[in-house]
Amino acid sequence: MTENVHPDFPQNPAPGFLLASQRTESTFEEIPVIDFTDARSSDASKRRALAELILHASVNVGFFYLKNHGMSEKRITGALEAGKAFFALDTSTKMELDIGKSSNFKGYTALLQENVNPAGLGDLHEGFDIGWEPELPSDEDAHTARRITDAAMSGANVWPSNFPGFKEAVLAYYHDAVRLGKLLFPLFALALGLQEDFFDDKITRPAAIMRLLHYPPQPRHVNVEGRQIGIGEHTDYECFTLLWQDPVGGLQVRNAAGKWIDAVHIPGTLVVNLGDQFARWTNDVFKSTPHRAINRSGEERYSIPVFFGTDYDVPLEPISTCVSPENPAKYEVITAGAYVKSRLDATYANHAN
Numbered sequence: 001m002t003e004n005v006h007p008d009f010p011q012n013p014a015p016g017f018l019l020a021s022q023r024t025e026s027t028f029e030e031i032p033v034i035d036f037t038d039a040r041s042s043d044a045s046k047r048r049a050l051a052e053l054i055l056h057a058s059v060n061v062g063f064f065y066l067k068n069h070g071m072s073e074k075r076i077t078g079a080l081e082a083g084k085a086f087f088a089l090d091t092s093t094k095m096e097l098d099i100g101k102s103s104n105f106k107g108y109t110a111l112l113q114e115n116v117n118p119a120g121l122g123d124l125h126e127g128f129d130i131g132w133e134p135e136l137p138s139d140e141d142a143h144t145a146r147r148i149t150d151a152a153m154s155g156a157n158v159w160p161s162n163f164p165g166f167k168e169a170v171l172a173y174y175h176d177a178v179r180l181g182k183l184l185f186p187l188f189a190l191a192l193g194l195q196e197d198f199f200d201d202k203i204t205r206p207a208a209i210m211r212l213l214h215y216p217p218q219p220r221h222v223n224v225e226g227r228q229i230g231i232g233e234h235t236d237y238e239c240f241t242l243l244w245q246d247p248v249g250g251l252q253v254r255n256a257a258g259k260w261i262d263a264v265h266i267p268g269t270l271v272v273n274l275g276d277q278f279a280r281w282t283n284d285v286f287k288s289t290p291h292r293a294i295n296r297s298g299e300e301r302y303s304i305p306v307f308f309g310t311d312y313d314v315p316l317e318p319i320s321t322c323v324s325p326e327n328p329a330k331y332e333v334i335t336a337g338a339y340v341k342s343r344l345d346a347t348y349a350n351h352a353n
């Protein structure tokens with residue numbers, strides 16, 4: 001035990017240990033801000049202290065802001081501008097990349113085409129989705145064997161033709177985000193009382209899905225009891241999400257008392273939230289918290305989530321620190337890929353138009 005680490009944070013926790021951390025009342029009013037500087041520290045006690053902050057945010061809120069995350073502002077602006085230019089194209093050009101035509105959930109989602117909340121009438125945003133793409137050809141060679149067992153939503157990305165610079169700007173952001181995600185996994189492992197490298201062989205070709213999102217202003221007459229909003233109430237499907245949002249605002253997080261807490265824009269930060277793969281893996285010690293977005297600003301809103309799952313062939317087996325004889329595993333074991341695909345199928349099958 002190092003002096004910076006809380007005594008409740010043992011190095012070799014027993015099975016069931018983290019069940020004691022299960023939140024009972026997530027009536028949070030604020031979303032914590034966590035400084036990520038120590039993620040890159042060579043001092044293990046600093047990384048463990050950071051992991052402890054992440055543990056608390058994960059069991060009590062399911063959301064936190066990351067500051068000093070290290071992502072390049074230039075790349076963020078590049079991806080944002082690329083998204084704005086893409087969404088400004090005419091609808092027929094965008095519909096050439098219609099996600100509905102894709103067998104692996106890649107491409108363009110028109111306004112109201114998606115519906116994350118089955119009680120909703122379609123989500124008031126348009127989007128552009130990509131999945132894994134290697135940064136260097138050698139990344140791909142190293143994982144050829146894995147491709148064979150990949151789930152249905154892996155496979156080639158689609159890109160607009162005659163649109164110079166778009167693919168480069170989007171992929172530059174994507175690879176920055178993947179690097180950041182790969183730094184977060186070891187911290188979540190430490191937070192769960194696991195070896196820091198627990199996820200390493202499970203994220204060789206991570207199921208990182210990136211979306212460019214555009215939320216037009218909410219028309220006043222359409223807000224039928226919240227049933228047609230920017231993105232309806234939902235939980236995310238993967239392990240965690242890294243979200244960049246512009247200053248327009250509109251993201252809200254629901255606490256256990258049913259109160260919507262604004263996840264306001266904090267300059268220089270990214271929002272991290274946990275998803276259902278982690279909830280399943282941790283037997284609900286990490287809970288994925290419901291959230292939604294409503295753009296009431298009267299301005300256009302843009303955001304860029306990247307959803308981080310493990311490699312698609314990894315089974316979501318409950319983690320030992322989160323299971324005990326009194327609290328047996330709640331969820332059936334399923335591969336990460338099969339789980340995410342089932343959720344994506346539902347999202348696109350639900351749409352109201």
Ligand SMILES: O=C(O)CCC(=O)C(=O)O
Nearest residue numbers: 213231245251293303305
């Ligand atoms: O755009 C946002 O602020 C939230 C997006 C979101 O929750 C999602 O895409 O899952």
Ligand SMILES: [Fe+2]
Nearest residue numbers: 234235236291
């Ligand atoms: Fe979400």
